[in-house]
Amino acid sequence: MATAAAPASSLLSLLYRSYPHAVPPNSTDPELTSLTPKIFPAHAYTDAEKTEVQTWLATTSSLSEALKEGKDASEQLAAINTHLATRTTILGAKPSVADIATYALLAPVVEKWTPEERTGEKGYHHIARHVDFVQNAPLFALQIPAEERISIDADDVKVVPKPIAPPKDEKEKKKKEKKSTGQGGGDRNLVVGQGKKNNGKAPANNNDASIVDKVKDKVEGATAAVTGALTGDKASKKKEKKPKQQKQPAAPTAPLSPSLIDLRVGHILRAINHPNADSLYVSTIACGDAPGTEHTSQDEATGLTVRTVCSGLNGLVPLEEMQGRKIVAVCNLKPVTMRGIKSAAMVLAASPRDDDSHAGPVELVSPPADAPAGERVFFEGWSEGNPEKVLNPKKKIWETFQPGFTTTETLEVAFDSSAVPQLQKEGEASDAAPPPPKVGKLVTLSGGLCTVKSLKGATVR
Structure with missing residues (x-):
C-alpha cells in the first residue's frame, strides 16, 4: 500500500488553526499529552483515558518514524484498524488529541490508497472511516479548507468487513476477572436467565440427582420384571397406569395497554x-x-x-x-x-x-x-x-x-x-x-x- 508520513509541522499547524485558545501560534513545542482537556473542555477524562491518549500519541510517533524510513507498517496499520473497528474515536466516543494526531499522520496515507486498499477485502475500512469522521465532524471542528480535505466516498465499500472478535488474551483476561469476583462459577460462564451446556454434559447441579433417580427407577423396574418372570407373577409385568394430569388453567390474557x-x-x-x-x-x-x-x-x-x-x-x-x-x-x-x-x-x-x-x-x-x-x-x-x-x-x-x-x-x-x-x-x-x-x-x-x-x-x- 502507498505510504507517506505527515510531518509534525502539519499537526502543529492544524492545532494552531483549529484551537488557538489551547495552542497559541507562538507555541513551538506544545505538550500534546496535556492538550485534550484544554481542546475539549466540555468532556471529562478519567486517568485511564489520559493514559490511553499518551499511549496512542506514542504509537503515532512510532508509526510516523516507520513511514518516514519506508519500513513495512502493515502490522501497525492493522492494529489501528482493529482498534477502531468497535469505536467512533480512539477513546470510544470522546474526542481527544490522539484522534487529531492520528488524522494528521494517516490522512495523506489514506489519500493515496486505492478504493481496494481502503475498503477491499484486505483494506483498512475503519481507518478510512475515522479519517473522514475527524475531518468533517463538528465534534472536532477542525479548520481544514475544503480543498485540503481527503475525498472519501462512504458508499464505495468494496467488501463489507466481518465483525472483529476481541483478542484471545482479552477473553482470557475477562475469564480470570470473573473467577476472581466469584462470577461465572469457575470456568463455566453462566448467563443470567439461561442454561448452558458443559461439553455436551448436563451441569453438575440438582438435575444430577434427578438423573440418578431415573436410573435407579429403571434398574428397580428391570429387577422386578425378572423376579416376576421367575416366580410366575404376571401382575408384576403389568405397567401401572399413570394418573391423568389435570390441565392447568390458561393464564389470564393481559389487558390491552x-x-x-x-x-x-x-x-x-x-x-x-x-x-x-x-x-x-x-x-x-x-x-x-x-x-x-x-x-x-x-x-x-x-x-x-x-x-x-x-x-x-x-x-x-x-x-x-x-x-x-x-x-x-x-x-x-x-x-x-x-x-x-x-x-x-x-x-x-x-x-x-x-x-x-x-x-x-x-x-x-x-x-x-x-x-x-x-x-x-x-x-x-x-x-x-x-x-x-x-x-x-x-x-x-x-x-x-x-x-x-x-x-x-x-x-x-x-x-x-x-x-x-x-x-x-x-x-x-x-x-x-x-x-x-x-x-x-x-x-x-x-x-x-x-x-x-x-x-x-x-x-x-
Whole structure:
C-alpha cells in the first residue's frame, strides 16, 4: 500500500488553526499529552483515558518514524484498524488529541490508497472511516479548507468487513476477572436467565440427582420384571397406569395497554454509518440489561452490557447528534437483521404526521438528561402491568398502539388513546374500573418528562 508520513509541522499547524485558545501560534513545542482537556473542555477524562491518549500519541510517533524510513507498517496499520473497528474515536466516543494526531499522520496515507486498499477485502475500512469522521465532524471542528480535505466516498465499500472478535488474551483476561469476583462459577460462564451446556454434559447441579433417580427407577423396574418372570407373577409385568394430569388453567390474557411495550431510557455510547446501507446508522446503546441477557453483548470500551441497534436516521439526524446521548428505546420488539447486522431495539423519534415519504424533519425523543440507562418509561395512566418479554409479531401490539404516540403543543411526548379503536371497544365492554386519561404523557419511573425539540402534533415511532 502507498505510504507517506505527515510531518509534525502539519499537526502543529492544524492545532494552531483549529484551537488557538489551547495552542497559541507562538507555541513551538506544545505538550500534546496535556492538550485534550484544554481542546475539549466540555468532556471529562478519567486517568485511564489520559493514559490511553499518551499511549496512542506514542504509537503515532512510532508509526510516523516507520513511514518516514519506508519500513513495512502493515502490522501497525492493522492494529489501528482493529482498534477502531468497535469505536467512533480512539477513546470510544470522546474526542481527544490522539484522534487529531492520528488524522494528521494517516490522512495523506489514506489519500493515496486505492478504493481496494481502503475498503477491499484486505483494506483498512475503519481507518478510512475515522479519517473522514475527524475531518468533517463538528465534534472536532477542525479548520481544514475544503480543498485540503481527503475525498472519501462512504458508499464505495468494496467488501463489507466481518465483525472483529476481541483478542484471545482479552477473553482470557475477562475469564480470570470473573473467577476472581466469584462470577461465572469457575470456568463455566453462566448467563443470567439461561442454561448452558458443559461439553455436551448436563451441569453438575440438582438435575444430577434427578438423573440418578431415573436410573435407579429403571434398574428397580428391570429387577422386578425378572423376579416376576421367575416366580410366575404376571401382575408384576403389568405397567401401572399413570394418573391423568389435570390441565392447568390458561393464564389470564393481559389487558390491552401500551404498557405491554418495553420502553426504557437508553444511552447511545456511539453511533457509526452502517457499512452496507446508506440510510442506516448502527448504534451501541446501553439499556440497563443484565450481563448475559439475550441479544446483548459486553462493550469492550466501557464494560457495559449493550445492544446493537440499526436505525433509519442517516440523512435525517446528524451523526454527531447520535453520540453519547440519552434516548428512549423500544426494547421488546423481535430482533431483526438489517443488511447483515442484527438490530435488538428501536430508537423513538418524532416526525410530521403527514410525512409519508419520510423526508423529515426528524427529532429524537429525549428523556431527562439525568435519567439512568435502563429506567422504565411509560405513559401516565397506563403504568399497570409488565411489558411482554418479546412482542409477538402476529398480535401486532406495536402496530396497535403506535398510532396513539404523539407530541403535544408543549413538546411533550404523549399517548392519545382515542387514536386506538381497540381501546374504545374494550372500554365499552368493561365498566369495572375508571378509564385512563385520554392523553397520558410519557414519563420516566422517577417522574421526568420525555420531550422533543420543536415538532408539535407529530407522530412518534
